[in-house]
Amino acid sequence: GLGDHPTVLYLxxxxxxxGSELLKGIIEEVLExxxxxxxxxxxxxxxxESVERFVEQQGLSERVVFTGWVPHSRVADYIIAADICLLPRRHTSFSPYTSPENILKAGEYMALGKPVVAPKMGGFADAEFPVIPAEPEEMAQAVVEFLRNPRQVPEFQRPTWEVSHARLQRVYSAIGAVSR
Known part of the structure; x- marks a missing residue:
């Protein structure tokens, strides 16, 4: 986190x-x-501008840091500073599934050992920790529960090359594609 403050990241x-409208509600509920x-x-x-204005009107400016755009080369620094990451998104007719960008973001979060609250849709619907799937109206509560009872992402769940290779090797062995 940032100092002694548990930190939630939206990237x-x-x-x-x-999900900017959803993000506003999550900020308010979590900080309360x-x-x-x-x-x-x-x-x-x-x-x-709308999110910044909302934060200011709620008197939360001291507890919400807006960085603006940052180069991708600095993104890992912000992920490392966080305790938990967010992918706030509602189901709509235009987005019944999660986007490829969100899947990549979730992968970056997990690779750096961070849990992620994600929409209960697409590939996230049946995911397990470190992904915390939640309906839009449950996302703030999922963040609150994690911040009150944090868990570390086990090393074996982080998608390193070694872990991915071992998993793939087990799959190939199980289907008889390679000799044991």
Missing amino acids: GKLSRLE SVPNAMFLIVGDGPAR
Whole structure:
């Protein structure tokens, strides 16, 4: 986290399609429930001004940091600073599934040992920790529960090359594609 503050990260485009309205509610509910928590909002987009105005109107400016756009080469630094990451998104007729960008983001979060609250749709619907699938209205509570009872992502669940190779080797062995 940031200092002694449990930190929640939102990384990406700030737009309605990417969940900016949902993000506002999550910020408010989490900061009300976990008084020492902080939010780190990394990214820019058409809804940034709306989210910043909301944070200011709620009197939460001291606990929400907006970085604006950052080069991808610095993204890992922000992920490392977080305790938990968010992929807020609602089911819509335009987005019944999660986007490839969100799948990549979730992979980056997990590779750096961070749990991620993700929409209960697409590939995230039946996922297990370190992915915490949640309906949109459950996302804030999922974050609060994690911040109150944090868990570490076990090393064996991090998608390193060695772990991925071992898993693939087991699959090939199980189907008889390689000799044991």
